[in-house]
Every structure is written in structure tokens, then in C-alpha cells.
Amino acid sequence: MVVVRGLHFSINGRVIFSGIDLNVRRGSVTAIMGPSGTGKTTLLRMMTGQQRPDSGNVEVDGQDVGALGRTQLLDLRRRMGMLFQNGALLTDFDVFENVAFPLREHTRLPERLIRHIVLTKLQTVGLRGAAQLMPAELSGGMARRVALARAMVMDPRLLVYDEPFAGLDPISMGVVLRLIRQTNDALGITSIIVSHDVQEICSVADTIYLLSDGSIAAAGTPQDLNGSDAQIVRQFMQGLPDGPVPFHYPAPDYHGQLLERAP
Amino acid sequence: MNGMIGDIVGSARDSLATFGRMMMFLGRLLAATPAAVLRPRLVVHQIYNAGALSLLIIMTCGLFVGMVLALLGYDLLSRVASEDILGAGAALALTKQLGPVLTALLFAGRAGSALASELGLMRATDQLAAMEMMAVDPLRRVALPRFLGGVLAMPLLTAIFIAIAIFGVQLVGVQQVKIDPGSFWSQMRSAVELADIYEGLIKGTVFGIACSLIAVYEGYNAAPTAEGIGRATTRTVVVSSVATLILNFILTAFML
Numbered sequence: 001m002v003v004v005r006g007l008h009f010s011i012n013g014r015v016i017f018s019g020i021d022l023n024v025r026r027g028s029v030t031a032i033m034g035p036s037g038t039g040k041t042t043l044l045r046m047m048t049g050q051q052r053p054d055s056g057n058v059e060v061d062g063q064d065v066g067a068l069g070r071t072q073l074l075d076l077r078r079r080m081g082m083l084f085q086n087g088a089l090l091t092d093f094d095v096f097e098n099v100a101f102p103l104r105e106h107t108r109l110p111e112r113l114i115r116h117i118v119l120t121k122l123q124t125v126g127l128r129g130a131a132q133l134m135p136a137e138l139s140g141g142m143a144r145r146v147a148l149a150r151a152m153v154m155d156p157r158l159l160v161y162d163e164p165f166a167g168l169d170p171i172s173m174g175v176v177l178r179l180i181r182q183t184n185d186a187l188g189i190t191s192i193i194v195s196h197d198v199q200e201i202c203s204v205a206d207t208i209y210l211l212s213d214g215s216i217a218a219a220g221t222p223q224d225l226n227g228s229d230a231q232i233v234r235q236f237m238q239g240l241p242d243g244p245v246p247f248h249y250p251a252p253d254y255h256g257q258l259l260e261r262a263p
Numbered sequence: 264m265n266g267m268i269g270d271i272v273g274s275a276r277d278s279l280a281t282f283g284r285m286m287m288f289l290g291r292l293l294a295a296t297p298a299a300v301l302r303p304r305l306v307v308h309q310i311y312n313a314g315a316l317s318l319l320i321i322m323t324c325g326l327f328v329g330m331v332l333a334l335l336g337y338d339l340l341s342r343v344a345s346e347d348i349l350g351a352g353a354a355l356a357l358t359k360q361l362g363p364v365l366t367a368l369l370f371a372g373r374a375g376s377a378l379a380s381e382l383g384l385m386r387a388t389d390q391l392a393a394m395e396m397m398a399v400d401p402l403r404r405v406a407l408p409r410f411l412g413g414v415l416a417m418p419l420l421t422a423i424f425i426a427i428a429i430f431g432v433q434l435v436g437v438q439q440v441k442i443d444p445g446s447f448w449s450q451m452r453s454a455v456e457l458a459d460i461y462e463g464l465i466k467g468t469v470f471g472i473a474c475s476l477i478a479v480y481e482g483y484n485a486a487p488t489a490e491g492i493g494r495a496t497t498r499t500v501v502v503s504s505v506a507t508l509i510l511n512f513i514l515t516a517f518m519l
Binding site: 048050070074075077078080081082084086088089090091101102105106147150154 | 384385388389390392393394395396397398399400404
């Protein structure tokens, strides 16, 4: 469904990707994990055509995303759904209208049917009762669930989730996990998840790609990665402070800097 | 010295580049305009936002500008015993110059800044990106109705400003300083021609296009930070005001 080949990308001279290859099977749940700042969200943005690589290509459903014109890209996006990190709900619309938005923009369905579909999706994420609330009245977790309902409302073939578990309480997290898996299996869609939550990802993903230092450090099933002896994989999967990935951003000597006179 | 000249040249080059990008943005808006005809409700809603919500400030300012103009005009004209032409002079000044220019300045401050900050906030909170991901072009869905709403609202606001200001002139000229009402209105009717009213409305429309374009462009392309939204809002008011005054000179020179 998604094929990434030889992806290179830099921002202001800082290399983000130095030759990334990955393959997302149709109908699978694929997770992209890695330490902060490794470009996971950037990779998602390239898959959805929001950003273009310096070289290499990203194919989605057989189409080279970087080579698509604006109209073709919008056509491709009709077959995609994306859950943003912050939900990105439209603040002028209530919850119902947020979820109904793609239906109203792309279909001529009668109002009764739109209402039926929207309420079904809101029921799925447990927020049918919040249909009349405005985004400002929702907690972070609720906003994320509304955004999930909106991402699913057009029954896309590819769903990309950017940090879907951040800010969710344990009950909502369990529901969202089940939802991702069930939606994927029942509708035969493909899911790509960017997340830091190792346990949750291991319980839902078929394949995990671990990004580090601009390349794929490891790839495989959750069992493969949990059983891996590679230092970077062990450090990430077990959350160890010491290992190839430094906790601290590069900085001058700590004591020296503290003793330095303020400028 | 060389550094200063370099800065000036660099600044001029940046301004020219921004102007070029703004014209390309206008081209995209105009190319998408036929689509807006199919969804008039979006445009009507924006006419309400930009027009109806600016009415109070436009009417209040119009009234006081008219009254001040009458006081000043009366003071000047009474020195040459020509008070009777106060209505004619004030109406011409308001219709051809003060009405469109002051309405545009007020529009930039009220509706333009609101438009820029609204769009900037939508950019900063990923709402525009979310629309793109839902295969909805935010330029057509969000920017275009706001642009058209502003363009259509401005001539209407200009006409209202002029009417209220003339009422203000009448309040002071006829009610307070007792100029003969028959003379006041007849002088005005004979002096103001249809071409003068057209000039005012044409200016209102041109200023509406300029102010709405600047507001929508700045907001749509704002940096997605609190500072970015603030800068977009400030630039909207400053650039719109300067553009209004420059355009007013150009239009006046052509229409004289």
C-alpha cells in the first residue's frame, strides 16, 4: 500500500533521512517508532504529500506522491484519513459538524443519512453524547477521539495516526487500540501509526519500523523487536537511559557552563 | 553607508517578492471564484462577518467625521460668506475622498485584522492542514469566501459611511449653525453628480479588494506561532493602510 524508497531529507543542513526504505503491506497495522526528533511525523507528512523529500520517492496505492499535481493529490487524499497530534478540529464547528465536514464537502448525501453516519462514528469513539459540544469544551483526549471519528467518516483505505495515544486516559486508550485493530480488520484498511508508546504499539501493530539517526535501525514484528539483541532496539523498547541514543541534546560541559559568568 | 544602501535594496527586493507572491495568490483566488458561486452561503456569512459586524464602528466614525467636517467647513466658509455651499463641499469631499479612504482604514483595522488573525490561528492549530488532508482545498473553502465577503462588503460600508457622515454634516450645518436647509440640500444636489458617487464606490471596491487580499494573504501565510499571528495582524493593518493611501492617490489622479 505504501512503499518508501531511498528517502533523503535535510532541514537547514541537518540530515533527517539518509536513505529510508520501507514497505507497508495492504491491510496491515504498521508502526513507526523512534526517539524524539528522528523525523517520524515528517515521514508521515511525506506519505500524505504535505512535504516533499529531497530525493527518493514515496508511493501510496501505486502513485508517486511527490510527483502528483495538486488535483491528483487531493484525489489521493480522499482515500486517506489522518489523525493529527493535536486533533486539529475546526474550532468554529461543533463536534457533529466536525465529523460531518468531509461528508458535506465530498458527497451529496441526504441530511438524514449524514446524521446516521456521523452518530455511528461518534458512538464508536464513545462521544455520541458530546455531539453538540464545541471543540473548546472538549478535553485533549476527547478532541483526539472526535478527530479519529472524523478521520474514519469517509471509510478511507489508508489511515495514518500521528501519536494517537498521547493524552488519552487508560480506558480511552484501550478503546482506541481496539478501534484501530477492529477498523483495520473489519474494513480491510491499512493503518500507519507514529507513536512512542511501546506497549500499546506492540499490542496492536503487525510490523514495527524503528527510526534512528536518519535510517531504519530495525524492522519486524513486535516479537522480533522485543527479542532483538541490538543495543538501540533494546534501549528503545525497554526505555533505558543509557545506550546508543543519548538522552541529552548535545551541549557544552555541564559544570563548566554552571560556573561560567552570565553574559 | 554601503550597508545602509544594501539594506534598502534588500528591503525593496523583499517587498517586491512579497508583492509578486500576493499577486499569484490573487490569481489563485480569482481562478477559484466561479466555485464560490455554487456555495453562496459561505460568502454571505463572510459578508456578515466583515460587513455587518463592522457597521457600528463605521456608522459611529461616519457620524463624527461628518460633524467635524461641518464645523471645520463652516468656520472656513463663513470667513468668505459662503456657508451655503457647506453641504455641497462636504458631500463632495466625503463621496470622492474621505468616505472610501476612512472606510478602508477602519475596515483594515476591524475586519482585516480579524480576518488575518482568524486565518493565522487556523494555520497554527493545523486546521488548514487538516482540511488539506480531508481533500478540501482551504484556499477555496476558507480564504476565498473571506476574500469575496470583504470585497462585497467594502462598497456597501463605504456607501453607509458617506450617508451617515452627510447626516452628521446636516446635524451640525442645519440644526446647530442654522444654515438654511433648502439651500444646504439644493447646493448639495446640484454639486454632486452621479460620476462622483461612482468614483466613491469604485474606490470603495478597489480598496476592498486590496484590504481583503492583504488580510487573507497575511493570515493564510502566517508563521504558525503566536508571534507569527501577531505579525500577520500588524502587517495587515499597516500594509492595508499604506496601500489604501497610495491607491487613493493613483485613482484620484486618473479620475480627475
